[in-house]
Amino acid sequence: MKINRSIHNIVFVFTLLCLVVSCERGLSEDVQFATFPKNGDIFIDAPVSLTDEFFVSFDPAGGANPDGFGTDNNEAFQGTTSIRVDVPAPNDPAGGFIGGIFLDRGDGRDLTGFDALTFWAKGSTTATVGLVGFGTDFDQNKFAVTRENIQLSTDWRKYTVPIPDASKLVQEKGMFIFSAGTNSTNGFGFTFWIDELRFENLGTVAQPRPRIFDGQDIVQQAFTGTTLNVSGLSQIFNIADGSNVEVSPAPAYFNFESSNLDVAIVNESGEIQIIGEGTATITAQLNGVAAQGSMELTSVGSFNFAPTPTQSPESVVSLFSDAYTDIPVSRYNSFFEPFQTTLGGVLPIGNQSIISYTNLNFVGIVFNDVIFPAEAVSPVNATNLNTLHIDINVQEALQAGDRLLLQLTNYGSTETVGSYLINGSELQQDAWVSFDIPLSSFSGLSDRSRIGLLLFNSEDGPASPTISNIFVDNIYFY
Amino acid sequence: MKLKRNTKEMRVCSVFGVSLLSFLFFTSCNTDETQTVATFDNLVLEDNFDIDGQINRDIWNFDIGDGAAQGIPGWGNNELQYYTDRPENATTENGYLLITAQQEDFNGAQYTSARLQTKNKFQQLYGRFEARIRLPYGQGYWPAFWLLGDDSDGSIWPRIGEIDIMENVGDEPTTIFGTVHGPGYSGAESISKSYTLQNTRVDTEFHIYGIEWGPNYINYYIDDVLYNQITPEDVPGEWVFNDRPFYIILNVAVGGNLPGPPNAETEFPQTMLVDYVRVYQR
Structure with a gap:
């Protein structure tokens, strides 16, 4: 169609084309008629x-x-x-x-x-x-x-x-x-x-831009035997009036792909199953257009979960555990400004979750009505409870002098703080250690009727953190 | 040099004239001596951009910069781009000319693009000028295929005349417009008409944009639709399109008075693809 000597030539060629196409359509035996009504x-x-x-x-x-x-x-x-x-x-x-x-x-x-x-x-x-x-x-x-x-x-x-x-x-x-x-x-x-x-059929719905993971390129650790979901699915179109319109398509519109089928497989529902050790990148296409966003997963094997708690639920007030119903907590990472460096928080692994803290100096689990009034929740009345349980798994090599100070704060008529020191020698790298700490061992915690903050502090002096990376799980009073 | 246009309704008689011409167009199968359109069938310029990575310098010049060197910073319209002749902004590939607007800091500008023109290399009075083009989309894009009159006699714009064969603003992906500028009818007072495509867009399909220009008339068409005719009766000033040759310009501007600046949703880079440029004489 590169030679258009004049406009009526175009018309002529188009007409001819239509005729030819019509003929082929009439004669073809490959025509498949839709089984279902095409009424829009x-x-x-x-x-x-x-x-x-x-x-x-x-x-x-x-x-x-x-x-x-x-x-x-x-x-x-x-x-x-x-x-x-x-x-x-x-x-x-x-x-x-x-x-x-x-x-x-x-x-x-x-x-x-x-x-x-x-x-x-x-x-x-x-x-x-x-x-x-x-x-x-x-x-x-x-x-x-x-x-x-x-x-x-x-x-x-x-x-x-x-x-x-x-x-x-x-x-x-x-x-x-x-x-x-x-x-x-x-x-x-x-x-x-x-x-x-x-x-x-408008003919003006154009410029499709599909996205997965909200268009972000995510790098994430994963564990064999667990399942993740492709999230943040969207697609933006430009329509006839020049505006961009965003829709949320179901996963079945996307073709998902894993770069390493020995590590991860992804089905048409966007469920990613981690099946082996190694690295795999999950990407997607929608109608032939590559989606913005990806997830690079690295599996180091199966996740070693903490031992399942054995206390009966009636005797437990749980801050964080898959074994119990947790009380309302406003923050699992306090993000105290300006001196806290700790990142991380709740980390889903398969259908369970743990807490992962990285770059730790200190961090709080906040469950009170004082520090962040906009997210107030009720503190814990632990007057009739006597023990704090916590499982800790250190994600780095332990060194002499490593320490982790646990502090509970009671928001009574005056704030009182009780402290309990865990020495590095009591912890293990890549293994869970369970602690059942009598509340009476939190020195200084006289009133236990309004406990609303659990602080983890690895510093052995100002701005001098020791342990930087930990997993914690099953944090509950009983 | 192009300035903001406003759309002026054609007079009733002109509309009738167009309808009549369209009628002739679509009903006649043979060239009819009495027609005043579609009679330019002598091909005098053709660039199909068939050599990869090589723009034919026997035909095309590059305008470089932000217009300051030409005495019109922002190219007279507060445009935001810096024009270059780098392959990042203009090249040929797979039989297309690619003019690409980039978002980058470059010589004090936030955007780069390209503007090709044929001044002193190809200039012609009258004829049929057409190009097959696919445009970019999004707020702030301002692509154009247009003609300027030769100024070697010392005349200055708008006395030299300007024929905008096709312009588009990127936030109107179904609409193009054709315009003439001359003395007494330039910039905001220019004579213009827009055409809105049905069931297709300028950024998803190639369309043929053209004019057929003869003594005392300029006919505008897109694909097989003649959508406007401008004659001396339509302009409120001197008709300056009978007395000098014009040269061709292809460019993608970014921002400026007409489209406004890009916004957060505007995608960069984007490319105007030109399949061919052809000029015919009688």
């Missing part, structure tokens, strides 16, 4: 081939209000009728938010010829609708796509939810999903209308 209309002036329920609410037991949904013959962008949604106040006895899905009446539709879900909407006020999308069928939700926080106008406006990869949607039942509350209106209910809801 969902609601025009009435629901189009949807189930009798039309609107399938989220579970009212979860707070969804099923009463605020209907149609409105007095409002329409085009035609006679629109969908009307009355968003309830949070304290509405029938449910504090509204949302649900529309399902195809049949076995699903072939949406491969479309590139976006579009609709017109209008609000009684300039509120935000928390979520719209498609692909949720209350079954597998395999190809769910959502767009968050669309801003309504008090006049009709068109909204676009791009389809990440329409070739996946050969039989889709989830035609529409929405969810709306009153976060944007200070708890005041409002109404919005939706009209001309359909899948369209």
